Amino acid sequence: MPTLPSLSRRRFLGAAGALGAAATLSVPDAALGVPDAAGAGVGASGSDVTPIAWQSLGSYPGTDAAGGRVTAILAGSSRYLIGPWYAGTYTRYLPDGYIDLKGTDERAVRLPAMAAVAAATALTTGTYDPRTLSAANATIRTRNLIRTLAARHRANNADPATRWGNGWQTALWAYYTALAGWLFWERLDTTERDHLATLLAWEADRLTTGDDVHLIGTGGDQLYMTRRDGTVVTPGDSKAEEDNWSAAALSLAAVMMPRHPNAARWTRRNIELLLAAAACPQDLTGNRTINGVRLSTWLQGTNIADDGTLQNHARLHPLYMVAFDQSLYQGFVFGLAHRPAPRAALHNINRTYAALVEKPFPLPDGGTTPIYRADSAEIHYPEGNDWGTHFPFYFGNFDLLVTLTGQDTGIHPAAAKWERLHNEAQLTLMSRFPDGRTYGATGENTYYGREHRIGAMAAQAYLTLFLARNTTGNRLRWR
Incomplete structure (x- = not known):
């Protein structure tokens, strides 16, 4: 693997072009909040995480044709996101030293988390294009996104005005944030690593409270658009996407923290949600078993038709x-x-x-x-x-x-x-x-x-x- 640019262990360095004259800042550590009980489980820390062994x-x-195309797409997209988009979006640090996410909704959290995944991947794999922003400054910006997103999750942050988590889509945001952090693990300090492990375990634990009908707990969001008896629970709105993005957070938690006490629960729930996401009527009969789950017994509904299509936004939707x-x-x-x-x-x-x-x-x-x-x-x-x-x-x-x-x-x-x-x-x-x-x-x-x-x-x-x-x-x- 290519070596990442050296990054100072001073925690907050302003990238050129991002914060104007604030090229170098020395900021105190953020205050740590106490997470609320829901989803907290047994907790986690950076020591629970097994880093990626890149050298192996x-x-x-x-150099293959498909690889050339994807490399070009990643290089261009990451250059835009960590360059012009970052510079135009994050213009100041808040008093606690983190960048201002400007909210706690999807726009404020999911977007920088996706940008962090793109930039961390490009920098770590050597596909980053430095023509308009050096890899060193891109690294600083990427770390800023990761550390801020992790610190603002409710598992690490008691302030209701700035914390995110425990929402319909937040398992996906947690997945993106933790994936970017795992890819960038060597460039993070102990506090940042602890924050990432804690937020991912918190969201994963929340998902293990569900059953074979409900995503979380025994009420609220369900796993299926259509029940076994043909009742349409959410007309025109397959639950496939919600199931598989929730599974993503569970899979990453189980892989990053394989020795965590809840890893087996995360692994099992990941499998359940993957199967529910793609369940079709034919799966409700027969004797097929996948990863220890007998489909006809465990599945309580479907999300796609037998012909492979599905509905979302009240239409058959290819996207x-x-x-x-x-x-x-x-x-x-x-x-x-x-x-x-x-x-x-x-x-x-x-x-x-x-x-x-x-x-x-x-x-x-x-x-x-x-x-x-x-x-x-x-x-x-x-x-x-x-x-x-x-x-x-x-x-x-x-x-x-x-x-x-x-x-x-x-x-x-x-x-x-x-x-x-x-x-x-x-x-x-x-x-x-x-x-x-x-x-x-x-x-x-x-x-x-x-x-x-x-x-x-x-x-x-x-x-x-x-x-x-x-x-x-x-x-x-x-x-």
Whole structure:
């Protein structure tokens, strides 16, 4: 692995261009809050974490065609996020020494967490492009994001005005924050490491309180759109995405802290949520068992149809079909620790991918087309797309993961063809701008975290490539 730029052990250094004249700051440690009881479990500290043993993982040259495309996407996106976006967003430190996140909602927490994943991956793997900001300053900024996000989680912060956590989507934010921190572990101090372990364990413990119907506890959010008896609990709103992003936090907790007293609980709940995410009606019958879970007995509902499609935002929605990328990322998470990922992460991926590539849908002129238009990067949205017009990398990212995990068996054309078409279209979008970003007009992608989403996907796709096409052999394994 390439060596990261040296970083002073002084805790707060202002990167050039980020804070103007405040180039060097010496700031007291942040006060530590006392987490509330819910989800606290037995707690965790940095000493519970097993760091990534980079020296034993070999390397990935990135010289294959798909690798070249993903490397370029990651390099551009991370350069934009930790460069112009960071400089324009974080202009001051607060009195306790952390940058001002400007809130506790998705925009304030998820976006910098995704940016941190992109930048930490690029810097750690040597794919960072320093043409407009040195790697040393990019490292300082990335650490600022990680340490601030971790310190502001409610497990480490008693101030209700600045703390985040214990919300519908916060397991995903915790996953991004902790993943960036794990990748950057050698550049963090003891307090920062403790904060990361504590927040991840807190969110993971919260998720283990659920059962085979409910995500958390015995009420509230459920695991399924449709119950076993056919009752539709959340019309037009599959729970697949919520299940698999919650599983992501559990998987990372189990991998980062394998000797933690709750690691077995996190591992089991991860498997359960992966299976629930991709459950279809056919899974409710038969004798199939995956990772010790008998599907017909444990599953109490479904989230996708037998044909592999799913609904979200009250429509059949291809963008949420490829949101199973979050399940497939578990390959690299476990691979970084030399461990096989659960087979549950692959459940029904082939079924969903076949629905993208092969299932015909009617066209207004009387013809039909699959969601993937023949020999084109264009996507057909059978019931429209409420998120905008330009999403090639959402699909190219999924195509790559399907290729690397072998989930396109029996599907034609194969996923590698679609990866090329979609990711070349992504690079064409990026070529319009010199700063590495993807999007122009708001209508191209209306999500306010659109650039951050590209960066987080590119980072995780690159890490999957790193494990799959490593100089020491394919390290993506499934049990």
